Amino acid sequence: MVMGKAKLSKPLIFQSKLLCVSLLYLVTTLFLALYTSINPTKCLFRSSPFDPVQTPFFSYPSSYGEHKYVIPTHRTSCSSPIYFSDYWMVLNEILHLSQNSSVSSHALRYMKGNNKNFGGNLSTQKRISYFDLLNDSVEVPCGFFKRFPISDPDRMAMESCHGVVVVSAIFNDHDKIRQPKSLGSKTRDNVCFFMFVDDVTLKRLDHHEIISRNSSHEYNVGVWRIIKVSSKDLYDNPAMNGMIPKHLVHRLFPNSKFSIWVDAKLQLMVDPLILIHALVVSEKVDMAVSKHPFFIQTMEEALATARWKKWKDVDGLRNQMETYCENGLQPWTPKKPYPSDVPDSALILRKHGLNNNLFSCLLFNELEAFNPRDQLPFSYVRDHMKPKLRLNMFEVEVFEQVAVEYRHNLKKDGTTAGEFSSLKRTKRVTDDLFINSSCCSKCHNYLLEMWGESHD
Numbered sequence: 120m121v122m123g124k125a126k127l128s129k130p131l132i133f134q135s136k137l138l139c140v141s142l143l144y145l146v147t148t149l150f151l152a153l154y155t156s157i158n159p160t161k162c163l164f165r166s167s168p169f170d171p172v173q174t175p176f177f178s179y180p181s182s183y184g185e186h187k188y189v190i191p192t193h194r195t196s197c198s199s200p201i202y203f204s205d206y207w208m209v210l211n212e213i214l215h216l217s218q219n220s221s222v223s224s225h226a227l228r229y230m231k232g233n234n235k236n237f238g239g240n241l242s243t244q245k246r247i248s249y250f251d252l253l254n255d256s257v258e259v260p261c262g263f264f265k266r267f268p269i270s271d272p273d274r275m276a277m278e279s280c281h282g283v284v285v286v287s288a289i290f291n292d293h294d295k296i297r298q299p300k301s302l303g304s305k306t307r308d309n310v311c312f313f314m315f316v317d318d319v320t321l322k323r324l325d326h327h328e329i330i331s332r333n334s335s336h337e338y339n340v341g342v343w344r345i346i347k348v349s350s351k352d353l354y355d356n357p358a359m360n361g362m363i364p365k366h367l368v369h370r371l372f373p374n375s376k377f378s379i380w381v382d383a384k385l386q387l388m389v390d391p392l393i394l395i396h397a398l399v400v401s402e403k404v405d406m407a408v409s410k411h412p413f414f415i416q417t418m419e420e421a422l423a424t425a426r427w428k429k430w431k432d433v434d435g436l437r438n439q440m441e442t443y444c445e446n447g448l449q450p451w452t453p454k455k456p457y458p459s460d461v462p463d464s465a466l467i468l469r470k471h472g473l474n475n476n477l478f479s480c481l482l483f484n485e486l487e488a489f490n491p492r493d494q495l496p497f498s499y500v501r502d503h504m505k506p507k508l509r510l511n512m513f514e515v516e517v518f519e520q521v522a523v524e525y526r527h528n529l530k531k532d533g534t535t536a537g538e539f540s541s542l543k544r545t546k547r548v549t550d551d552l553f554i555n556s557s558c559c560s561k562c563h564n565y566l567l568e569m570w571g572e573s574h575d
Contacts, residue, residue, distance in 0.1 A: 171300075171301040171302060171303055171304075171390065172302050172303070172304060172306075172307075175298070175341075176298045176299075176341035176342050177298055177340055177341030177342075179327075179329065180327050180328060180329070182327055183295065183327045183329065184295070185295045185296065185297050186297075186525075187525070188525050188526035189523060189524070189525050189526075190524045190525060190526060192519045197514075197516050198514060198516070199513070199514045199516075199517070200517075201397050201398070201513070201517055202397070203389075203393045203396075203397050204393070204396060204397070204401075206303050206390065206392070206393065209392050209393055209396040210303065210305055210306075210309065210392055212396065212400065213282065213283060213309070213377070213392050213395065213396060213400070214282065214309065216376060216377075216400070217281060217282035217283070217376045217377070220376050226255065226472055226473040226476065227255070227259060227261075227473055227476045227477055227480070228255065228256065228257065228258045228259065229258060229259060229260075229261045229263070229370070229480075230258040230259060230260045230261070230264075231258075231263075231264075232264050233264065233265065234264035234265060235265070236264060236265070236487075237262055237263070237264060237265050237267075237353055237354065237363070237487070238260075238262050238264065238483065238484060238487030238488075239260050239262075239264045239484075239487075240487075241260055241484055241487075241488065243442055243446070243488070245260075246260075246481070246484045246485065246488065247446060247503075249480075249481065249484075250481060250500075250503045250504050250505065251504075251505045252473075252477055252504075252505060252506065255473070259477065259480050259481075260480070260484060261367065261370060261476075261479075261480035261483065261484075262363065262367050262370065262480075262483055262487070263367075263370060265352070266352075267348075267353075267363065267371070268348060268349035268350075268352040268353065269346055269347065269348055269349075270347070272337065273337070273344075273346045273347070276337070276344065277313065277346070277371055277372050278372070278373060278374060279374070280311035280313075280372050280374065280375050281374050281375060281376070282309055282310065282311075282375065282376060282377065283309065283310045283311070283375065283376070283377045283378070283379070283391060283392060283395060284310070284311040284312075284313060284368070284372045284375040284377075284378045284379075285299070285310060285311065285312045285313070285378070285379045285381060285387070285391050286313050286314075286315070286364050286365075286368050286371075286372075286378060286379070286380050286381070287313075287314050287315070287343075287364075287380070287381045287382065287383050288314065288315040288316070288360075288361045288364045288365065288383060289314065289315075289316050289317075289320045289383045290315075290316070290317045290319070290320065290348075290350060290357035290358070290360050290361050291317065291319050291320070291357035292319050292320045292322075292323045292528055293320075293357070293361075293383065293527055293528060294382075294383035294384050294525070294527055294528060295383070295525070295528065296314060296324070296329070296340050296341075296343060296383070297383075297385075297386040297525070298341040298342060298343075298386070299312075299342060299381075299386065299387035299388075299391070300386065300387065300388050301388060301389055301390055302342070302390050302391075303390050303392065303393075306390055306391065306392055307342060309392070310391055310392065311344070311372075311375070312342040312343045312344060313343070313344050313346055313364075313372075314340070314343040314344070314345050314346065314383075315346045315348050315361075315363075315364045316345055316346070316347060316348065317347075317348055317349075317350040317357065317360065318347070318349070318350070319357075321338075321345075321347055324340070324345075330345065348360065356491065358491040359486065359487070359490075359491045361491070362483060362486050362487075362491050362493065363483075364380075365380050365464075365467075365493070366479045366482055366483045366486070366493065367479060367480075367483055368380060368469070368479075369469070369471045369475070369476045369479060375471060376470070376471055377395045377399065377468075377469065377470055377471065378468075378469045378471065379391050379394065379395065379466070379467070379468050379469075380464075380466065380467040380468075380469075381465075381466060381522070382464075382465035382466070384465065384524055384525050384526070384527060385465055385466060385522040385523065385524055385525075386522060386523045386525070387521070387522055388520070388521055388522055388523055389520075389521045394468060394521060395468055398468050398511055398513060399468050399469070399470050399511070400470075402511045403509065404470070404509040404510060404511040405469065405470050405472060405474045405475040405478070405508050405509045405510065406467065406468065406469050406470070406475050406478070406508060406509070406510050406511070407467075407468040407469075407510075407511040407512075407513060408462040408463070408464060408466070408467050408468070408510070408511075408512060408513075409462065409463040409465075409466060409512070409513055409514070409515055409517065409518035410458060410459045410461070410462065410463065410512050410513070410514060410515055411459060411461040411462060411463050411494070411515075412463065412515045414459075414461040415451050415459045415460060415461060416450050416451050416460055416461065416569050417440075417443075417448065417450075417451075417460045417461060417494075417495060417497070417498050417499070418440065418450065418562065418565060418566065418569055419461065419569075420461050420492075420494050420495060421436060421439075421440050421495055424436060424492055424495070429492065430490050430492055432490070435489060435490060436490070436495075437560075438489075439489040439490070439495060439496075440495070440562055441560060441561040441562055443496070443499045444560075444561045444562035444564075444565050445561045446499075446503075447499075447502075447503060448498070448499045448502075448562075448565060449502070449565070449568075450565055450568050450569040451498070452568075455502070457498075457501070457510060457512055458512050459512055460497070460498035461494055461497065461498070462494060462497055462512065463515070463518060464493050464494060464497070465518075465522075465524070466518060466521070466522055473506070474506055474507070474508050474509065475508065477504060477506075478500060478501065478504060478508045481500045481504055482496055482497065482500045485499070485500060
């Protein structure tokens with residue numbers, strides 16, 4: 120100590136910058152944890168401290184309007200937030216699983232044959248006969264009874280995709296191509312991105328000078344490799360053509376171990392590797408899909424489909440639901456091992472393997488038999504198939520955090536591109552689907568139990 124005036128020194132705790140920073144981090148973390156526990160107003164995700172790619176993957180012309188007509192979300196609570204692991208740990212684990220997993224689409228044997236119809240045009244009893252897979256030697260009908268009309272170079276590129284594939288599709292110029300956000304620095308090296316389009320969509324992309332149809336090279340828009348599908352050789356309904364890459368992704372990409380289907384109305388906001396790890400790998404499931412934001416019962420979705428003219432063949436809808444009721448469709452109750460019978464199928468995460476692949480094949484067969492409204496046969500197939508599907512139906516607020524939803528493209532007459540005028544209108548919807556025939560409908564018991572549950 121110096122004689123005379125004493126010199127004041129800083130407390131020891133403030134003399135270490137590292138210690139100060141550590142204490143600040145600890146206090147901040149504890150505060151956020153406490154805030155989250157007592158005031159869960161948002162779905163907070165613990166993202167890994169990696170530096171995502173910030174540079175835009177593609178510069179769109181202003182005329183294209185890829186970010187127009189976003190659908191806002193108004194959910195103010197979060198009942199089940201999910202937490203993301205470290206990006207580099209996730210990357211290494213997914214790579215390890217992809218390289219060493221014995222799971223492949225070859226765990227299921229597929230029926231072959233030549234048919235004018237892509238799906239084989241199977242009868243009800245024929246479709247049901249494959250729900251219980253007694254042994255692996257059974258050949259299951261799973262589309263591809265005629266060639267999927269794409270080029271050989273595109274087919275080779277799809278077959279060379281190992282690991283994780285992200286798939287989307289736009290038919291009839293229904294939506295816009297949007298680039299995913301928050302991709303890790305190594306994600307594009309280890310994840311494939313494929314977008315299937317028809318000639319109508321390709322023409323619109325050429326109009327906006329996003330691609331050139333006269334090019335002899337492959338089409339690429341940002342992260343997406345564009346695959347042209349000659350839809351004139353498939354179904355008359357563009358929506359049904361979109362069901363092929365949506366639900367038969369394991370057949371189009373036979374060497375991929377994981378996949379994410381993203382409806383083109385969505386923009387992915389989280390790295391796909393992190394999503395697969397958090398919602399599929401960590402949960403030890405075959406498939407992950409969001410619960411529907413409004414409906415729990417399959418029949419609620421069927422009634423809404425008729426009422427809002429999402430499918431205009433009401434007699435066909437009634438026949439479909441009565442077929443399911445006659446063959447064992449049951450309303451949702453808490454006794455079921457799933458939280459809902461109705462998914463939001465705009466985002467589907469899959470681990471390719473026997474269970475997932477069988478479910479996807481059986482579901483596609485139902486769509487081919489009736490219509491492309493894939494929420495209607497979902498629980499019917501899920502509840503009746505054996506072996507059982509291990510399914511993670513996550514909360515709606517999780518879906519709203521990992522993807523941004525946009526409205527479909529508008530046509531000049533004010534309708535959306537999805538309202539296909541060529542569809543046969545067999546009956547205008549003036550009443551609910553079963554309102555005039557519920558007393559003698561094959562779904563009478565289902566409806567009584569569903570309404571009984573709702574009025575308890």
